[in-house]
Amino acid sequence: xxxxxxxxxxxxxxxxxxxxxxxxxxxxxxxxxxxxxxxxxxxxxxxxxxxxxxxxxxxxxxxxxxxxxxxxxxxxxxxxxxxxxxxxxxxxxxxxxxxxxxxxxxxxxxxxxxxxxxxxxxxxxxxxxxxxxxxxxxxxxxxxxxxxxxxxxxxxxxxxxxxxxxxxxxxxxxxxxxxxxxxxxxxxxxxxxxxxxxxxxxxxxxxxxxxxxxxxxxxxxxxxxxxxxxxxxxxxxxxxxxxxxxxxxxxxxxxxxxxxxxxxxxxxxxxxxxxxxxxxxxxxxxxxxxxxxxxxxxxxxxxxxxxxxxxxxxxxxxxxxxxxxxxxxxxxxxxxxxxxxxxxxxxxxxxxxxxxxxxxxxxxxxxxxxxxxxxxxxxxxxxxxxxxxxxxxxxxxxxxxxxxxxxxxxxxxxxxxxxxxxxxxxxxxxxxxxxxxxxxxxxxxxxxxxxxxxxxxxxxxxxxxxxxxxxxxxxxxxxxxxxxxxxxxxxxxxxxxxxxxxxxxxxxxxxxxxxxxxxxxxxxx
Amino acid sequence: xxxxxxxxxxxxxxxxxxxxxxxxxxxxxxxxxxxxxxxxxxxxxxxxxxxxxxxxxxxxxxxxxxxxxxxxxxxxxxxxxxxxxxxxxxxxxxxxxxxxxxxxxxxxxxxxxxxxxxxxxxxxxxxxxxxxxxxxxxxxxxxxxxxxxxxxxxxxxxxxxxxxxxxxxxxxxxxxxxxxxxxxxxxxxxxxxxxxxxxxxxxxxxxxxxxxxxxxxxxxxxxxxxxxxxxxxxxxxxxxxxxxxxxxxxxxxxxxxxxxxxxxxxxxxxxxxxxxxxxxxxxxxxxxxxxxxxxxxxxxxxxxxxxxxxxxxxxxxxxxxxxxxxxxxxxxxxxxxxxxx
Numbered sequence: 082x083x084x085x086x087x088x089x090x091x092x093x094x095x096x097x098x099x100x101x102x103x104x105x106x107x108x109x110x111x112x113x114x115x116x117x118x119x120x121x122x123x124x125x126x127x128x129x130x131x132x133x134x135x136x137x138x139x140x141x142x143x144x145x146x147x148x149x150x151x152x153x154x155x156x157x158x159x160x161x162x163x164x165x166x167x168x169x170x171x172x173x174x175x176x177x178x179x180x181x182x183x184x185x186x187x188x189x190x191x192x193x194x195x196x197x198x199x200x201x202x203x204x205x206x207x208x209x210x211x212x213x214x215x216x217x218x219x220x221x222x223x224x225x226x227x228x229x230x231x232x233x234x235x236x237x238x239x240x241x242x243x244x245x246x247x248x249x250x251x252x253x254x255x256x257x258x259x260x261x262x263x264x265x266x267x268x269x270x271x272x273x274x275x276x277x278x279x280x281x282x283x284x285x286x287x288x289x290x291x292x293x294x295x296x297x298x299x300x301x302x303x304x305x306x307x308x309x310x311x312x313x314x315x316x317x318x319x320x321x322x323x324x325x326x327x328x329x330x331x332x333x334x335x336x337x338x339x340x341x342x343x344x345x346x347x348x349x350x351x352x353x354x355x356x357x358x359x360x361x362x363x364x365x366x367x368x369x370x371x372x373x374x375x376x377x378x379x380x381x382x383x384x385x386x387x388x389x390x391x392x393x394x395x396x397x398x399x400x401x402x403x404x405x406x407x408x409x410x411x412x413x414x415x416x417x418x419x420x421x422x423x424x425x426x427x428x429x430x431x432x433x434x435x436x437x438x439x440x441x442x443x444x445x446x447x448x449x450x451x452x453x454x455x456x457x458x459x460x461x462x463x464x465x466x467x468x469x470x471x472x473x474x475x476x477x478x479x480x481x482x483x484x485x486x487x488x489x490x491x492x493x494x495x496x497x498x499x500x501x502x503x504x505x506x507x508x509x510x511x512x513x514x515x516x517x518x519x520x521x522x523x524x525x526x527x528x529x530x531x532x533x534x535x536x537x538x539x540x541x542x543x544x545x546x547x548x549x550x551x552x553x554x555x556x557x558x559x560x561x562x563x564x565x566x567x568x569x570x571x572x573x574x575x576x577x578x579x580x581x582x583x584x585x586x587x588x589x590x591x592x593x594x595x596x597x598x599x600x601x602x603x604x605x606x
Numbered sequence: 607x608x609x610x611x612x613x614x615x616x617x618x619x620x621x622x623x624x625x626x627x628x629x630x631x632x633x634x635x636x637x638x639x640x641x642x643x644x645x646x647x648x649x650x651x652x653x654x655x656x657x658x659x660x661x662x663x664x665x666x667x668x669x670x671x672x673x674x675x676x677x678x679x680x681x682x683x684x685x686x687x688x689x690x691x692x693x694x695x696x697x698x699x700x701x702x703x704x705x706x707x708x709x710x711x712x713x714x715x716x717x718x719x720x721x722x723x724x725x726x727x728x729x730x731x732x733x734x735x736x737x738x739x740x741x742x743x744x745x746x747x748x749x750x751x752x753x754x755x756x757x758x759x760x761x762x763x764x765x766x767x768x769x770x771x772x773x774x775x776x777x778x779x780x781x782x783x784x785x786x787x788x789x790x791x792x793x794x795x796x797x798x799x800x801x802x803x804x805x806x807x808x809x810x811x812x813x814x815x816x817x818x819x820x821x822x823x824x825x826x827x828x829x830x831x832x833x834x835x836x837x838x839x840x841x842x843x844x845x846x847x848x849x850x851x852x853x854x855x856x857x858x859x860x861x862x863x864x865x866x867x868x869x870x871x872x873x874x875x876x877x878x879x880x881x882x883x884x885x886x887x888x889x890x891x892x893x894x895x896x897x898x899x900x901x902x903x904x905x906x907x908x909x910x911x912x913x914x915x916x917x918x919x920x921x922x923x924x925x926x927x928x929x930x931x932x933x934x935x936x937x938x939x940x941x942x943x944x945x946x947x
């Protein structure tokens with residue numbers, strides 16, 4: 082076993098009120114693909130930011146090739162041989178491939194300030210592209226290449242110098258299946274050249290296709306490192322979600338979900354083949370009055386995408402929604418709202434609140450928007466509405482006039498929820514309504530959801546915590562890799578049941594090749 | 607309690623613009639004693655103060671529209687051009703028709719032309735996603751040609767019309783008619799925006815367009831409406847200007863009005879980042895800019911150099927309002943207090 086190339090020890094990073102990283106240790110060997118996994122808030126991004134010099138850690142150190150290093154900036158990290166390629170391609174789109182590849186170290190004629198030797202620059206660029214298996218016109222602008230090839234060019238640029246560690250932060254998120262296969266094959270080849278690759282992704286198939294070892298972080302803490310070949314998927318999912326498999330198996334029966342609603346209840350919404358290219362394979366489902374439907378799956382599984390399509394927040398590329406006997410394709414959230422659908426989005430700050438508007442205005446917003454600007458809600462009605470919900474949901478604020486941006490996350494979330502409850506929706510879609518809020522508020526919100534369902538609202542509920550989903554829902558759709566891979570209800574609806582489905586989801590569509598070193602993908606552009 | 611809360615908020619926003627107006631009035635009293643001279647001629651109050659009110663109209667009307675546009679995170683560089691088009695339509699109507707017919711044609715023509723200008727911007731921005739500064743810049747340049755075409759392909763068109771002369775130069779209850787008309791329009795806009803729910807929907811759109819869209823706010827329609835309103839208000843300002851000077855000019859009518867309007871909005875306490883806005887502040891801002899212009903003229907600053915001082919003073923007022931600077935100042939005072947204590 083080779084000595085480690087990079088050792089990370091005791092890495093700690095504090096943010097106000099949060100330990101984003103709490104004494105994380107692991108090492109990366111030369112010639113290995115090391116998958117770094119974890120759910121939202123696990124600390125992956127923070128770790129990468131510390132490693133690549135974007136921000137300094139509060140404690141702990143990096144030992145690269147036996148020497149302690151402390152990259153103080155991204156440039157410093159690159160000089161040390163730590164290169165990073167991000168999800169969003171980080172090239173200059175208008176410049177040519179060659180310009181992008183030699184930028185910063187252009188070959189020049191006659192000294193450092195001489196004119197650029199373009200002939201040599203192009204030859205160097207071609208050599209770099211060869212290394213990543215791309216044949217492209219180096220004089221073409223980067224923006225003219227397909228996104229997958231751009232990603233490979235970005236990698237070529239990253240490994241051009243004297244690189245030792247290559248960090249790939251969700252590099253496959255925007256690639257199609259063939260492009261993913263090509264990238265995985267390249268990772269296999271680079272591993273053969275002795276590079277240590279840190280691979281951050283939420284696609285488990287890709288982890289199993291290419292990685293040698295897996296490190297899992299959860300809530301800023303180091304959970305463990307395993308040889309990929311010796312870690313069953315079910316166990317991996319358990320580590321990521323913080324559930325011990327055997328314990329879960331034993332406990333799960335106690336959590337057995339509520340009896341599925343009897344067949345007599347009325348269907349409120351039917352989605353037929355609803356999908357969006359690159360985000361979600363077509364899904365058909367029915368929402369019934371008084372039933373809460375859970376969407377379970379890991380981050381990036383397509384659960385949020387499905388919720389957004391049901392609400393019209395994104396345009397569906399296939400399929401339709403049927404309500405009240407009318408079949409439509411939502412072109413805007415307004416249509417869905419007019420039919421009685423409500424949506425509490427995952428990103429509270431960027432998609433939920435209007436931060437400088439008051440709590441009152443935020444609560445009254447959806448109702449006012451539906452009435453139109455010519456039929457204003459009187460100030461008194463707005464105040465009564467806001468005060469009523471502030472009291473009913475226990476929103477902690479001195480009064481309704483405080484800008485909502487100044488409230489805590491949990492109270493903001495309650496106010497957004499109040500905005501939709503004021504609409505008396507028939508379908509209530511909640512995307513991670515309990516994320517990042519304290520336990521008390523969490524329980525209150527869960528109780529509130531249960532109450533609405535009991536009153537006959539069709540609830541769609543997304544939560545990373547499988548216990549919440551199984552506890553609060555009558556029926557659960559399990560998603561993985563942008564597809565629905567299973568449906569559970571009744572006695573099958575347990576935490577371990579959901580995890581089994583996530584882990585066992587058929588791997589027929591998994592990206593090839595399983596043997597990435599035997600490069601299957603060619604070098605054409 | 608709630609009402610008091612928002613009144614307090616409004617006052618904190620308006621306190622600096624009001625203080626600046628008072629300061630300028632004070633400075634004027636020192637450097638230009640004649641500034642407060644008022645006389646009554648032909649039943650009209652005359653004097654520099656009256657002139658301030660009269661001339662600030664051309665800043666205020668476009669600025670009211672600009673304020674709403676800025677509240678949605680946009681900007682409208684074409685208000686001066688819309689004014690030129692409004693003036694051109696007035697001149698065209700008065701040279702093509704006589705008497706009451708001219709009025710009956712001019713008023714709907716001006717309002718319609720302003721509406722079209724604004725809708726053009728609004729469609730470019732809300733339907734095609736063009737950046738406001740680019741879309742309105744294009745129209746700012748192109749629209750001057752339209753003004754020329756309306757006037758029958760001449761640069762300048764003069765006209766005489768009794769009703770419009772009264773509108774631009776007449777007197778009502780001691781003050782210029784133009785001031786009354788503009789005040790009525792301003793009150794109308796404020797009532798329209800604040801009594802209806804439009805103000806709230808505009809503020810939500812500007813504060814966080816994503817959240818607003820997901821809450822069901824018709825963001826595209828809100829944008830269309832504010833640009834349309836800006837177009838109409840500017841065209842009406844153009845009509846008043848033409849009535850005052852008995853002419854329309856394709857190049858000079860409304861020249862640089864967009865800059866004064868933006869300044870009035872910013873000085874008035876509405877931030878360019880969008881969201882919360884105050885129309886009353888904008889009205890005060892417009893008066894402030896006109897006061898400043900007149901004061902600089904009075905102390906003999908060359909009119910070519912005036913923009914320099916205008917710019918500096920606007921910058922100073924904005925700095926005073928900037929949270930970062932106020933925080934730094936507060937920290938500094940706190941330290942001094944601790945040191946002396």
